Amino acid sequence: MANKFLEKFDTFTLVVAVLIVSVGLVAIYSATFSSEIDSDLFYKQLYFSFVGLAIMIGVSYLPPRYLSNISYMIYIFSLILLVLVLVFGKSISGSKSWFSIGGFGLQPSEFAKIATVLALSKFLTSEEKERNINKPLDFLKACAIVLIPVALIMKQPDLGTSIVFLSMLLPVFFWAGLSPFVLFTIISPIVISLIALFLGDYYFYAALLLVLIVLILFKRKVYLLIIVFLINVAAGISVEKLFSTLQPYQQKRIMTVFDPTSDPLGSGYNVIQSKVAIGSGGLFGKGYLQGTQTQLKFIPEQWTDFIFCMIGEEFGFIGAALLVMLYIILIIQFINNAYISKNRFLGLSCIGIASIMMFHLVINVGMTVGIMPVIGIPLPLVSYGVSSLLSFMIMIGIGMNTYRNRKIFT
Template sequence: MNLSLFVRRDLDIGLFTAICLGIGVGITTIYSASYNWDLGLASNIYEKQIIWALLGFIVMIITMVISLKLFYAFAYVLYGLTVTLLILVLELGDRRWFNIGPIHIQPSEFAKITTVLVLARFLAYPNRDLTRARSFIPPLLLVLVPILLVFKQPDLGTALVFSILILPMYFWAGVRPVHLFFLISPALTLICAFHPWMLVAIVVLLIGILFFERPRLVTASILLLVNLAVAIIAPYIWENKLHDYQKRRILTFLDPDMDKLGAGYQVIQSKIAIGSGGLTGKGFLEGTQTKLAFLPEQHTDFIFSVICEEFGFIGAFFVLTLFIFILWRALSIAVQTKSRFSSLTAIGLATILLFHIFVNIGMTIGIMPVTGLPLPFLSYGGSTLITNMVLIGLLLNIYANRYEDY
């Protein structure tokens, strides 16, 4: 494929510019986050991030020029490969990473993308009737495998990414929202199981919807049984099977304030950093919260707090707008693309981005648990940046070939 032609006619300039802007903001903020007042200089991690970004662009271009037909044809193979890697990393690697010299390879990063591809391929098959179990169940199994493997590492945040990404893809493929509600109802019951009124509310809601929807008797009874089992078993396990330290781990995950030293401290300091930024911020390199090291992990998970402290609400608004723009581009690529497979892939990739963005920013402002999910394009870290560039490469590739059908 002729790359120059490609750039002139088929490059999604808007998306590409937005990504460049995002990475630029990221590197600037990393510089600031690692800047030291006493010494008057920054540590060299921003240089490393620049190298990662350059590598990322190379990887992005490679992903852009590989034919989408190949991604379609090898979707199952790629998926199988990454699942194998996920198993191997549990057995041979360090549970989460393969360490090859100084480089850590994290298979769960690739697995996100290959899972999207394999789901897109399955759902793209013409004439799938997704009201039938035969078509509805296999995608669930396809995501369940990586969920379990990643959960075992244990990496709860990434496991959640896998569980979320199937919902919009189902929706895009034509599954009715009511069925999606049925699908996530056990999770809702699990959350509500510990509070009697919430439990009553969810049961009433479920029965009400079942009454109006009138699904087949088998479906309805399985659904009720599963929810009932969750409602009974979850509190039982909580009371009788979990050690104190395990309970504490779950509670601090849900409510960081419980752990004043770890997650709770981070969130409190992050909120102070963000709030004290005000409308216009304290100025570049002027953030007191970050400079006096009140805020840990400021260049990775809490990079957004640094932006908010130094550039204020205006800076935060700019970053949010940038992300909305990126997501809107991904959506409109999904709408314009002729091929079902590409369209579904775009939706899945957009979901990955959205989940990371929402959970990470939500964490810094104290409305989401501390999971360790990085902020796409902005957080420091080579492997996530490379993965996100592959993801963008795929989106640009889909855009360029939006009139093709296969």
């Protein structure tokens, strides 16, 4: 009996997730305990961690068929919420992304992430129709499923969250069987334009050469190769041209996104302070509740997007590196679940969720250590925020569900 339970229950994922949530609670307590106004945030997060845990386990027991059947409905519902929030939403720091319900803020875009993953997976694994991601029409439809919520969230405007949605596209397509050649056609111009913009002409030429070599290795029809190559050349040149037509202050604004230190008062302020906080933590950290940078509140609202610097300062390299590893373990477990699952719908969902978590991790941690642009998205399961916490816990639940039902085909 016990064995059978263990065989079905994804204890590993549960333990890792609970560990991460606990780290978050510990950090939020440290970030807020000295302030009268903010100290109740910890208790709120604690309460919702338990609520989330219950929901998470609940979700892991849902019948897969049921989950698959309601996917589109949830998706439509969350689109409606995204439209409503534009009309009735509460504006916080310039973006309309919140509903205020009885003292609690609800952020529909957080839940729309789950809905979009499920709808996309459902679309690509439809049982009634044979879908092929390599067929242009199916490809475009799949893209549309993701782009509709992206457009609505851009309208709020919340650039960070909308980019999160895009992050699931390629991994899911890849898993669903998109041909490497198409994948390459999509990715290479993006990489090429970034290189042309930030690294200069020589790197641009070198990258083009590399593209050419890879293209030849694909051994496709010559005209196709030429077209893809020309797309790459055009992307690189046009992005440079476009940039040079901008006013100097606009150029500066774009460069600031990638090099925050060039604007020490705007977004750069937080990055300078957070690098100092993390760097001063050293190997073992300054000790819990002892961080001078974070305790002096040099970083505004450090319990939300910049919470990682709290951990880096007070728990040092050991703490920070362990947390990053916990995330990678969790993500790898998701990919494993996707791999072993016979249910293609759940498998694809796992890939989508893993990419969302990975994207959050890279951007959030990368931003606090100064290697990524400052884009305001939370650290999964750790940053303060009820909507984000619950949404990620539901995602974990879906991962556990996949493990539980890995031997069932539909």
